[in-house]
Amino acid sequence: MQDSTCANVISFKGGATVDRAKPRNDLLVIELTIRDIDVARVLIDTGSLADIIFKDTSRK
Secondary structure (H helix, E strand, O other), X not given: OOXXXXXXXXXXXXXXXXXXXXXXXXXXXXXXXXXXXXXXXXXXXXXXXXXXXXXXXXXX
């Protein structure tokens, strides 16, 4: 079986957010596809945790 592990990292350098006020309480919303499944939203909180919320859940 072939290993299909992917280690893509999304990061921001300090200079990219210089004009933003601290503390940063805004949400970062990322849309992605995992294999054939569209993940509607991944919310990254300030505690460096990732929560996957499916589109049907966000409509409730």
